[in-house]
Amino acid sequence: MAEGNNGETVRPGRAGSVPPGGRLVERDHEERLLDELLRGLRAGRSALVEVRGGPGAGRSALLRRAGELAAAAGVRVAGAQACWEETGVRHAVAAQLYAALAPRASPLVGELLRPGAEEDGALTGRLCRAFLAAARSQPLLVVVDDVQWADRESLRFLRTLARRLAGAPLLLVTARSDALPPGPGERIELCPLADPRVVARHAVDLAPLSAAGAGRVLAEALGEPVEPELAAAAALAADGNPAVLRAMAERFARPGRPAAQGREARDGEARGRDARDREARLLRCAGEAVRDRAVRTLAVLPEDLVEVLRAIAVCGPHGSPAMIAALASPRAVDTAQALELLAGSGLLAPGERPRFRAERAAEAALAGLGAERREHLFARAAELANRAALPDDALAGMLLGARVIGAPWAVAVLRREAARLRVAGDPAASVRLLRRALREPVGPRLRVELLTELGVLALPGSPESSDRFLRQALLAPADASAGPARVRAADLLVARGDYASAVPLIAGAGARPGVGDRERAALRALYWLARHGQDGSAQEPHRPEPAALPERPDDPAEAGAAAWLAALHGRDLTRARELARAALSPAAPDGTSLTARVAACHALLLTEDVAEAQLGLDAVLARAHRANAPAVIALALLIKALATLGEDRAEEAERLLERAEEALPERCWHPQVAPGVRAVRTLARLARGDLDGAERAGAPVRPEEAGGSMARAFLAYARGRVRLARGDGAGALGELRECGRLLLARQMANPALLPWRSASARALALTGDDAGAAELVAEERRLALAWGAPRTLARALRAAGDAGPEQGGEPGREPAFGTAAVRLLADGPASWQFRQALVAMGTAAVSGLGAIDSLLRSGLAPAGPVLRAGPPAPVPVPDPEPVPVPDPAPDPAPAPAPVTVAPPVPGGPRPVAGAAAPGPARPDLTAAERRVAALAAEGLANRVIAAELSVTLRTVELHLTKAYRKLGISGRPELARALGRDERNENGAPVRPAA
Incomplete structure (x- = not known):
């Protein structure tokens, strides 16, 4: 004033x-x-x-x-x-x-x-x-x-x-x-x-100068008016100091600055880029002006005052006059007098504790020091600060520039400050602190833990660096105490999808001496999870290769991996369910692999225990948040999105995908897994009817995503579904066949994972290949029967009935088969395996056969050919064969009407509950011939019969030829009457002879 x-x-x-x-x-x-x-x-x-x-x-x-x-x-x-x-x-x-x-x-x-x-x-x-x-x-x-x-x-x-x-x-x-x-x-x-x-x-x-005053200084230097935003940035960068502003403006006006002519004619986006570039260049000029001013001032100061300034630069804003005196030890003047003299230099800010006005000035004060002397000065400052009990942020800043301290307190301080900065949202600073901590002498377990923490912190900014740290954690020499830390490093490496690196490293880590049984089992589980998820072309045997997963593993991680593999292969639903529940049991140790738990949840989704899977995923998410595992969080949310898509909740699936993107952006996924994220997003948009959005989400495969990974199969399926919804049968068929090729190469035949066969059948029907479509549907129905999950089975049976716009269905839905294929499948009987499976699963009471037929036809579009409503003709029961009997599902399909069993025919085989009553005994036909003849009498083509019975087309032809000869008939038209079947009209109703 x-x-x-x-x-x-x-x-x-x-x-x-x-x-x-x-x-x-x-x-x-x-x-x-x-x-x-x-x-x-x-x-x-x-x-x-x-x-x-x-x-x-x-x-x-x-x-x-x-x-x-x-x-x-x-x-x-x-x-x-x-x-x-x-x-x-x-x-x-x-x-x-x-x-x-x-x-x-x-x-x-x-x-x-x-x-x-x-x-x-x-x-x-x-x-x-x-x-x-x-x-x-x-x-x-x-x-x-x-x-x-x-x-x-x-x-x-x-x-x-x-x-x-x-x-x-x-x-x-x-x-x-x-x-x-x-x-x-x-x-x-x-x-x-x-x-x-x-x-x-x-x-x-x-x-200080205002923004308007800073604008005048810049305008006079440039010879032209400047934008108000640029003037405000200049005033803020120079702190309103006229001397700094003048030096900044002179630098900014030098040749090579961005041209101002023609800015009015450019579009808004280009002007915005120009403004950002000019502001960034202005800030660089401000830093150079401050630094040069400090250098000029330092050049005329005596050595004692320069030493004091260096001590202030090392201590930062937390250095007390006593610490500065201990570090600088001026000879000609005492520290108090030196600080008084330096206060008028313009380098220091006013206050009780001396500190530089600008960081660039502090850098200039230390620029003349050699590396060794600088590290020594920082180390002395850190030791003094530790004795003075300064806060962790001050100590960590000094330790960053110090030589190796060799004391445990240094590592503890760096880890605490890194954790605080991580919570504050500065992972890059946390990475710097932990990398500095690795320079200190640490034990094997602590080294693995530090490398694992670095892998987590580096993930958002540099996924490649994250994988490199995790790989180093698996390669670092370690003793038995480092086992849990190594399991966590392997867990995070597999969760992000770096399978190619994880497979050999995990195999080597599990084979080292001194690894505990629990850690070895967890590493074995992660090995097989990565082995089945990686690119098929990259799979090579690794020596020594871990042992195969046991049939009934005791370790929860192995149980989760075994459940996932069993579910993918479509084998033994009951065993897959039991293993998944064992992996997610509350009695499982807290250190159980989180990725293995996610795999167990996925297995429960495939067994259609959706509620249990959702609960398991929620538990995994809670553990992953506590363990700071963003890759596991994103993976669990991705599986939850799949679960909600299966329940026709597309909007909820997209919200889960947004949460997964927050935890781990798509660019941070490994290229082998990133296609899976895009696939789920594509399917979610397709389920909402947003075909354009789905097509954008499943954009052409990037070069780094090419290969034979399981995620690539998901993306091929999603792209095929989008093309199918567009009516592009040929394009959809190519994508869906690629999906099938990738899955079958890993023996992943379960249609509960991806029903690519029925989708391919729709594509074939669009191209006119109805026979090929029928064969694929029959194959999917057979595999669904072998798996035994009710919803998967119902989906396989409904495959022929979802009508598209050309059949009068809803817009956006996939097209159905051609009319001939629909009639071919609709007129065919339910196989004996399906009838036995229905009874074994307890989905129908033993009270009649018509209800089973109604169940088989439920879900078919009314626009297709009308299916016969009457009871099916008797089908000869084959010789007893072992049939897998799955457990009742917790959420079965709606139970059909009561099913009754026809009374046995004297001298004939005992009927199976739920199967069609056999016709008159034909002792001259073998069981196989009776089975083929019964299906042919129902109107099924030879190719469909071969797919239904899992035999070759030639076998069907041979059985039919022998049946014709033994029955004394010339062909199919007489087959039904020879077997004692009623003739039926095109709607499936019995044809009564005229009175």
Whole structure:
């Protein structure tokens, strides 16, 4: 603030840099004040003005402007510049002033500069009389810059002169850095008895430049107006300091800057890019200006003060004067005096603890040190800070630049601060701290833990670095205590999808001596999970290869892997369910592999225990959040999205995908797994009817995603479904066949995973290949029967009935088979395996056969051919064969009407519950011939019969030929009557002979 001598408050102005040949920026008020005071000298009114501001705030520029105004007003000027080097030189400032007042040689100048000049008031009095006499002859302006560095004798002279201003028209203007406020004996004050109307006093504080002022400085340097946003950025970068702004503007205006011409004609996006580029370049120029200013200042400072500045740079804002003294140990001056001298340099910010104003200035202070000396200085600072119990952030900052400490506290501090920064959302800083911790001597287990933590923290910014850290954790020498840490590293490596690296490393880690049984079992489970998920072309035997998973594993991780593999292969639903439940049991150890738990949840989805799978995934998510495993979190959310898609909740699936994207962006997935994420997103959008969005989500395969991974099969299936919904049968068939090829190469035949056969059948029907479509549907129905999950089975049976727009179905749904294929499948009977499976699963009571037929036809589109509603003709029961009997599913399909069993025919085989009653016994036909003949009598083509019975087409033809010969008939038209079947019309109703 500026205060008048009579107590009035003068509004503060803004000081700035002097444009060449122009006025100061944002100092109209100060200029008017000086002009008024200079005019008042003509009327005999004197004044005392003190200008205050930080280094670079424009104090010297304001004093130069005062000299220009004085010259224009006919006022004589005497000026002096104090400096800290001459602080101890007596009368240094007074001699400069007197020499400016009396340029000719004067005896008084010699007396002022003579060594050992008197220290009493006689010389000071002679000086005052000389200046007052000169002012009486002509109004006088006396200006002293950086008065804080004035020597004691000159300061006494200025104080004495200020008390006598009423005796002559004299304007005394001093400039002082506010970094060094005056002490009690250094204040320059007026005489208390002076008349305010004769002598005025003003204090002017120079404020930083505003954004508008910074814009003026930039515009003058560039020769053109600048955007308000750029001006605001410049003011913020320079902290409103005019000196820094001027240096910044000069650098910014050098050749090579972005051209400003034609910006108006460019589009908004291009202008936005230009603005961002200009702002980034401006900030670089600001940093260079601050650094150069610091370098120039350091170049003129004595070594003791430079050492103090280096100690301040090492300690940062937390260094106390005692720590700085212990580090710097100045010889010529004590630390307190050094800090006082440095306060006026403009490098340090005001406050109790010394610190640099700008980070670039601190870097400049340390730039001259060699690497060894710098590390030694940081290490000493860290040890002092540890003894002083400074906070972890201060200690960690010092340890980053220090040599190896070799003490346990260093690693503990770095880990704690890394964890805090991770929670604060700065993983890059956490990675730097943990990498520094690895330089310290640590034990085997701690090294593996640090590498694993680095793998987690590096994942968002650099997935490749994350995998590299995890691979190092598996390769690092370790003892038995490092087993759990290694399992976690392998778990995270597999969860992100780096299967190619994980397979050999896990195999090697599990074969090392000293690995515990539990850790070895967990590594074995992760090995087989990675082995079945990786690119088929990259699978090579690894020596030594872990043993195969046991049939009934005791370890939860092995149980989860075994359940997943059994479910993918479509074998033994009951065993897969039991193994998955064992892996997710609450009694399982907390350290059980999270990826194996996710695999067990996926297995439960395939066994259609959806509620249990959802609960298991929620438990895995809770554990993964506590363990800070973003890859596992994203993987679990991806499986949850699949579960919700199976329940026709597409919007919920997309919300889960968004959460997975937050946990692990798609770019962070390994290329072998990333196609699976896109596949689920494609299916979710397709389920909502957004064909365009689904097509964008399943965009062409990227080069790094090409290969034979399981995720690639998912993407091929999703792309095939989209093409099918577009009516592109040929394109869909290519994608779906690729999906089938990738899955069958791994023996993953379970249609519960991906029903690619029925989708391929729809594509074949669009191309006119109805026979091939029927064969694929029959194959999927057979595999669904072998698996035994009710919803998978129902989906396989409904495959022929989902009508598309051309059949009158809903828009966006996939097209159905051609009419011939629908009739072919619809007219065929339910196989004996399916009837036995229905009974074994307990989905139908033993009360009749018609209800089973109604179940088989439920879900078929009414627009297709009408299926026969009556009971099917009797089908010969084959010889007893072992049929897998799955457990009842917890969420079975709706139970059909009661099923009754026809009474046995005397002399015939015992009927199977739920199977069609056999016709008259034909002892001349073998069981296989009766089975083939019964299916042919129902109208099934030979190819469909072969697929239904899992035999070759030639076998069917041979059985039919023998049956014709034994029955004495010539072909199919007579087969039904020869077997004792009723003739039926096209709707399946029995044809009654005319009365």
